[in-house]
Amino acid sequence: MSGYSVTQFIILAVVIALFYWLSRSFSQNQHTYSKSQFSGFKLTKENLAYSELGLFVALSAKVAKADGRVDELEAELVSNMFSDISALFPNPEATKKMLKEIFDEEKNAPHNIDPVAQALYKALESDPHKRQKMMEFLIHLSYIDGTLSHSEEEMLRVIAKHLHFSEADFASMLERFGSHHRHSVKESSIDQAYTLLGLTPHATNDEIKKAYRALVREYHPDIIKSQGASDEYLKEATEKVQDINAAYEMIKKSRGM
Template sequence: MRSWGGKIIVGLLGFLIGGPVGLAIGVLVGHFLDRGVERVRSFNPFRPYRAGEREQIQEALLSAVFSIMGHLAKADGRVSEHEIGHAEAVMSRMQLNAEQRRQAQEQFRLGKQDDFPLDATVSQFRQSIRHRRHMILVFLETLLQSALADGRLSPAEERILLRVAEGLGVPEAQFRQILNMLLAQAQFAGAGAGQGGAGGAPSRPSLSQAYQVLGVSDSASDQEVKKAYRRLMSEHHPDKLASRGVPEEAIRMATEKTAEISKAYEMIKESRGMR
């Protein structure tokens, strides 16, 4: 429904001040105000969902994630058993049912095709979620986690993900920030699991890795560290993700990192003597 409040109110004010000429100017100004209000409403990430919209978003997310995951797997020329195994592991972590798994496998296969329409797929997904920023970030983080499954990001994978980020309206600087934090979280989790330790013994994650997990430098103030921690935990809190329309399958993926974030924060607190 088109808004008329700005035209009426500003038009009447214009008439009282400048007569008929003021009325015309006021209506014109009110017209632009109403259009601005409509734009804000159209981009509101917290507006109520229409009937069936959540299901459509869930389908759009799973379709885009697994097709682009297949495209990433083919980026270096061939799809390895490790990459197929990782895609299956993601399906398990998302707890997809039998039909969802079948659809995900089909999308992964389509993504491997030489003529896969990457840009069109990203554009369609962006339209489906109606500019909900949180959905965009969860989507991009899920793809980055998939690409980083082997602990590195190849140049071909990076080029694809940069195209995805651009198509989603995510600036390259923000993409790099998310990438660096996910790399740090993967390394932090790996060290805690015993990777890289001498003779297979568990190795303690480094303090510098802990700062990277929170996305702050070791010169940050205590207040800045707390603010970064609270922001990250808020962004990945299951209840908040659910309230913003993120499907349960993606929430399961996005919230796994909260353990690493908390662990990194506790390490920094201990080193600083923070309360």
């Protein structure tokens, strides 16, 4: 995932916009998670790891690391995902810490993908809609750098098989995402890039990273439940995130960050 062009990096924003659509789909089909579902959950790392959300985090870790490394934007989105999930539990901070540990362990254990995917299928056997949405999320995550590598596609194919999707269904999901992926994008000037991040050219590298992460956090999609956003808001958010990512990549390239 190294050596991005500006165009590739801006396209990542399209992926983020799709996460909004994903979360809204959960709500519209009454598959949202709620705090009440986890009020009596006995929080241990083992229990969390074998829950459907823990298994989903494990698969997300494997997909994120499929091509060798977890890049900066992936890490930011995953961190936000931890916040979304942990907010459902009575002890969010302890939950988030455990989720990070699960992610870190699972990203370096690609060879147990079969039992993890099989366990997720067993947990969601009666909920094909949720299985589909989780599969789509993993496909979106694999495209986060603007391309789908061979290793990522093969890992997704294995997961899809264990989640009981046919090869035709899997191919259809890939194509459906690919059609969204082919968007033209607009570049901005370096001065506009600093302005968009609320900075000046005198900002330090740390200040730039902090501003970028804050903006990603502000506009990141909640994959656990719908935010009740209108289509117009989602359109505006999509455009905003496109600009944020384009600006950040342009500044990074200009500074050699």
